[in-house]
Amino acid sequence: MAIAASLAKLQAEASCPICLDYLRDPVTTECGHNFCPSCIHQRWEGLQGTFPCPVCLHHCPDRSLKRNTQLCHMTEIVQQIPTSVNQRKLQEEIPLCGQHNEVLTLFCEKNMELLCAQCRVSSDHQDEPLIPIEEAAASHRRMLKSYIGALTNNLKNAETEYKKQVANTWEMKRKMEKWRDELDLECKEHKCFLEIERDQIDNNLLIEEKNVEEKLIENGRQISYHMFRLSNLLSEIEDKCLQTDLDLLTGIEGIHNSYGNLETPAVFSCELKKESYNLPPHYLGLHKMIRTFQVGLTLDPQIAHPSLSISSDRKSVTYRTSEGLPNPHALTSYPAVLSSEGFDAGRHFWVVNIEGTGECLLGVCKESIPRNTLISPSPSNGYWQYQQKNEVFRLFCAGQHKIGVFLDYELGELSFYNLNTVSFLDGFSYTFTEKxxxxxxxxxSSESLTISITKVK
Incomplete structure (x- = not known):
């Protein structure tokens, strides 16, 4: 292929730029381009003064041209070289000017189009900047190469952005799947809670049914006995009425006494108490509280007890078996830690996940409590907390155990909620005066217990 291309170039050099055939008795212009004598004189026919070169448009001062004997001999040699089919095809595919049917040798920078030498002397392109194809190609090649760096950077940025979008898509799917799982878990928990309530109500109904049934049976027995007495007394009276006067009056006192002492048994009033069930009173209000007042907390490792291990995101705390270095800023001698955020006004709700078994304390304390002391946490010492021990958080349904803490500073209330059962646990009232x-x-003793701060969405 390289030899064929070189041969094609050699044959092109041995061709006249005007007639595109092999040079016949070639002559050379002042600018160094070669033509057939008849072709160049025909091109200059009718021109006066200066004569432009058909290739480079150099103005030749006159029509005098020099015969190029060496090129003439070379042309004769080139003509003897066999031309392959591919070479002939290559020569046939040389683009020509559509208007003048000549080789395209010039490039118009204004209109971005290829032109031949004849186009330059036409009225349409006389005032336009025309440059040789080689020069134009070199200039535009440099420009195109300058685009490569910018396009490469743009492509990298686009690829990075695309990866982000793909990651965002997967993150969205992950979140949606997580929310679906949480929804399924919440529905199961509510279903379980409803089943417990239903079983309790059903048990109450069974107890009430049994009590009412016993009372109705007893009441029926008394009424049956009363009917028996009435029937006997009625028969006895009917028989007395048919007896003689002497027989009728004999024992008449007993009949009068039996009739006078008749007592109708009390009829049992069967009024059933209908059991009903509604969602816990805190259910709707609790969800609204979470949406409105939920805050995100982070644990403060600077004041954490050395026995506690704080996660890197400062959202979880566990008890570690080997105690760390003493912390002079630790809250108390008890394994405790505070959040970095505090509140001296407003309403605030935070959610705590508790996993494992053991004992933990949740609540709030005054910012000014003494550090590294043996003070027992209590409201009198500035602590308000809710305590859970020994698997209190074991629920009827599997899943994380969520505790909600609600602080109403102005009202002076601290409340605790079991978010798994959507129920109220405990609460304190106090007049808060500081942060x-x-x-x-x-x-x-709770080495398997982990406390995590989370957010309900």
């Missing part, structure tokens, strides 16, 4: 810090503590 309060969310408080978390794990007992030393």
């Amino acid at each position: 309060l810090m969310p408080y978390f503590s794990i007992a030393p």
Whole structure:
């Protein structure tokens, strides 16, 4: 292929730029281009003064041309070289000017089009900047190469953005799947809660049914006995009425006494109490509280007890078996840690996940409590907490155990909720006068217990 291309170039050099055939007795212009004498004189026919070169448009001062004997001999040699089919095809595919049927040798920068030498002397392109194809190609090649760097960077940025979009898509799917799982879990928990309530109500109904049934049976027995007495007394009276006067009056006192002492048994009033079930009173209000007042908390490792291990995202705390270095800023001698955020006004709700078994304390404490002391956490010492021990968080349904803590600073209330059963656990009332810090503590015996701060969406 390289030899064929070189041969094609050699044959092109031995061809006249005007007639595109092999040069016949070639002559050379002042600018160094070669033509057939008849072709160049025909091109200059009718011109006066200056004569432009058909290739480079160099103005030759006159019609005098020099015969190029060496090129003439070379042309004769080239003509003797066999021309392959591919070479002939290559020569046939040389683009020509559609208007003048000549080789395209010039490029118009204004209109971005290829032109021949004849196009330059036409009225349509006289004032336009025309440059040789080689020069134009070199200039545009440099420009195209300058685009490569920018396009490469743009492609990399686009690829990075595309990867982000793909990652965002998967993250969205992951979140949706997580929310679906949470929804399924919540529905199962509610279903379980409803089943428990239903069983309790059904048991109450069975007890009431049994009590009412016993009373109705007893009442029926008394009425049956009363009917028996009435029937006997009625028969006895009817028989007395048919007797003689002497027989009728004999024992008449007993009949009068039996009739006078008749007592109708009390009829049992069967009024059933209908059992009904509604969602817990905190259910709707609790969800609204979470949506409105939920805050995100982070644990403060600077004041954490050395026995506690804080996660890198400062959202979880566990008790570690080997105690770390003493922390002079630790809250108390108890394994406790505060959040970095505190509150001295407003309403705030945070959610705590508790996994494992053991003992933990959740609540708030005053920001000003003494550090590294043996003070027992209590409201009198500035602590308000809710305590859970020994698998209190074991639920009827599997899943994480969520505890909600609600602080109403102005009202002076701290409330705790079991979010798995959507129920109220406990609460405290107090007049708060200084900044309060969310408080978390794990007992030393609770090595399998983990407390995590989360958000309900």
